[in-house]
Amino acid sequence: MQALLQSLQGGGGNLAAYLAAHVLLCLLPAFAIAGAMTALIPKASITRWLGRSTPARVSYPAAAAAGSLLAVCSCTIVPLFAGIYKKGAGLGPAVTFLFFAPAGNVLALSYTGSILGAEFAVARVVLCLAFGIGIGLLMAMLFRRDDAVHDARTDALFAARERIGAAPAGVLLALVAVLVAGTLKVAPLQAAWASVDLPLGWAPAWQAQLAAWVPFDASKGEEGVSVQGSLLIVLLVSIGVAAWRGLENIVEGANRWTWAALALVAATLLVATTQWRVHAQGVELAFTGRSLAVAAALGAVAAYARRLEADAFGAWLWESWRFVKQIFGLLVVGVFLVGVIRQWIRPEWVQALAGRNDLLANATAVLFGVFMYFPTLVEVPVAHMFLDLGMHRGPLLAYLMADPELSLQSVLMVAAILGRAKTAAYVGLVAVFSVVAGLVFGAWVDGVSPWWLALGLAAFGAVLAGALAWLNARRAEAAPAT
Amino acid sequence: MTTVKILGSGCANCRKLEAAAREAAAAAGVDAEFVKVTDMKAIMAYDILSTPGLVIDDKLVSSGRIPTRAEIQGWLAA
Numbered sequence: 001m002q003a004l005l006q007s008l009q010g011g012g013g014n015l016a017a018y019l020a021a022h023v024l025l026c027l028l029p030a031f032a033i034a035g036a037m038t039a040l041i042p043k044a045s046i047t048r049w050l051g052r053s054t055p056a057r058v059s060y061p062a063a064a065a066a067g068s069l070l071a072v073c074s075c076t077i078v079p080l081f082a083g084i085y086k087k088g089a090g091l092g093p094a095v096t097f098l099f100f101a102p103a104g105n106v107l108a109l110s111y112t113g114s115i116l117g118a119e120f121a122v123a124r125v126v127l128c129l130a131f132g133i134g135i136g137l138l139m140a141m142l143f144r145r146d147d148a149v150h151d152a153r154t155d156a157l158f159a160a161r162e163r164i165g166a167a168p169a170g171v172l173l174a175l176v177a178v179l180v181a182g183t184l185k186v187a188p189l190q191a192a193w194a195s196v197d198l199p200l201g202w203a204p205a206w207q208a209q210l211a212a213w214v215p216f217d218a219s220k221g222e223e224g225v226s227v228q229g230s231l232l233i234v235l236l237v238s239i240g241v242a243a244w245r246g247l248e249n250i251v252e253g254a255n256r257w258t259w260a261a262l263a264l265v266a267a268t269l270l271v272a273t274t275q276w277r278v279h280a281q282g283v284e285l286a287f288t289g290r291s292l293a294v295a296a297a298l299g300a301v302a303a304y305a306r307r308l309e310a311d312a313f314g315a316w317l318w319e320s321w322r323f324v325k326q327i328f329g330l331l332v333v334g335v336f337l338v339g340v341i342r343q344w345i346r347p348e349w350v351q352a353l354a355g356r357n358d359l360l361a362n363a364t365a366v367l368f369g370v371f372m373y374f375p376t377l378v379e380v381p382v383a384h385m386f387l388d389l390g391m392h393r394g395p396l397l398a399y400l401m402a403d404p405e406l407s408l409q410s411v412l413m414v415a416a417i418l419g420r421a422k423t424a425a426y427v428g429l430v431a432v433f434s435v436v437a438g439l440v441f442g443a444w445v446d447g448v449s450p451w452w453l454a455l456g457l458a459a460f461g462a463v464l465a466g467a468l469a470w471l472n473a474r475r476a477e478a479a480p481a482t
Numbered sequence: 483m484t485t486v487k488i489l490g491s492g493c494a495n496c497r498k499l500e501a502a503a504r505e506a507a508a509a510a511g512v513d514a515e516f517v518k519v520t521d522m523k524a525i526m527a528y529d530i531l532s533t534p535g536l537v538i539d540d541k542l543v544s545s546g547r548i549p550t551r552a553e554i555q556g557w558l559a560a
Contacts (some may be wrong), residue, residue, distance in 0.1 A: 070532075078522065079530060079533055252551065
């Protein structure tokens with residue numbers, strides 16, 4: 001009984017702390033950006049670089065760009081992947097797209113950055129980009145012969161050209177500004193420039209009540225819920241209610257609930273930028289540089305959004321809301337379960353298995369990533385738990401690289417479209433590259449000089465090239481020139 | 483008799499599109515048969531890059547977005 005209670009409290013505490021503290025300034029703008037990318041960027045502005053006649057130096061980067069800009073949801077990933085493979089630039093760019101999409105999209109990156117730190121987000125995007133293109137090129141070379149015979153229809157599908165308009169571009173840039181202003185950790189944004197004293201006599205008692213409901217142990221890296229946090233949770237719930245009434249049928253036009261939901265989102269972001277200090281007589285509310293910057297960026301979003309056509313405006317809000325419905329629920333359940341499980345994992349186990357940055361630790365982390373299937377973005381709070389429990393940052397990155405790339409869903413999808421041999425090759429390559437990524441990032445964290453790392457990567461490249469040459473030679477022997 | 487095909491693997495947008503198409507057909511008084519196409523190969527035969535797709539009498543009328551009911555009524559009448 002005691003154990004069950006402790007588990008539930010751990011889960012609830014983790015959830016409340018996440019909702020109240022970490023995620024708002026990053027997730028709310030990120031959902032809006034993901035929605036804007038899906039609804040407002042014409043797909044033809046990127047897919048025209050993915051046609052059959054496009055040279056490799058253009059099609060591979062374009063495939064990565066498509067992964068990060070167009071594909072936040074499987075509704076887009078599957079047809080686009082099949083399209084690039086069968087009717088477009090071929091296997092290589094299709095694989096690059098598939099590899100980069102789960103890690104390089106705006107939701108994954110901003111969430112990783114705000115929870116695990118900016119260096120993880122940067123390492124994730126840089127290594128995923130380099131390795132995504134590398135794996136794509138390798139797959140194209142390995143299966144060169146198969147690739148030549150694929151569906152020989154015209155690439156009219158990829159020929160359409162379209163440009164992104166001024167108002168949608170403005171909305172996107174302003175939303176990115178909200179995200180950056182809300183999450184960047186620099187002094188001018190964090191300094192307070194004005195404060196008011198609110199005579200809320202009940203605040204200290206409420207804070208004590210919150211601490212009783214969600215007990216936390218700061219030495220274990222746990223966080224409690226503040227008075228400000230409780231207000232943010234109330235605001236979030238009211239956004240949910242208003243959005244349900246106002247955004248569910250937004251395609252047919254906006255109603256009063258729509259505006260209420262948008263106003264609540266803006267209010268939530270602004271409340272999250274302020275700093276609260278509870279004292280005996282009430283609350284001291286301080287406005288930071290962040291409050292000003294976020295307010296200015298929100299103003300810009302509103303100004304550009306007014307210039308959007310009604311259709312585009314509706315589509316943007318609908319896609320954002322759809323992402324919230326699709327991902328936020330999973331995230332809430334995932335964060336809760338992570339909090340429960342955390343009560344039962346002992347730091348010694350994690351440290352013994354993956355406390356150092358060596359081959360075994362990285363391989364274990366990748367193996368864990370392959371066999372554990374976490375839905376979209378839940379890999380991030382899981383990684384946060386491991387980091388707190390003493391996992392080395394190298395294996396942690398290896399896990400972060402392998403988990404979303406090799407989820408059950410993506411493997412099944414690859415198998416259905418590519419067949420078994422190519423899928424096996426893809427899974428093997430991703431596993432090897434993830435281990436290498438973990439080793440490199442771990443060594444960098446440990447302070448190894450960049451020159452050694454470059455040398456190591458070059459050696460890895462040489463081994464790969466050698467293996468490929470050997471494979472080709474053997475194949476040439478097995479099947480004499482036709 | 484009009485045949486309306488919804489292309490998509492069953493994600494939220496496909497269900498939304500099907501509901502919109504059914505309402506549009508009912509409002510326009512069109513006698514239509516609805517077919518859901520979920521097989522990826524069959525979907526790719528229509529040359530689209532993103533789902534959901536809407537096909538009316540074997541002609542692709544929209545893809546990658548949810549059209550409004552008024553738009554769908556226009557296509558059904560054409």
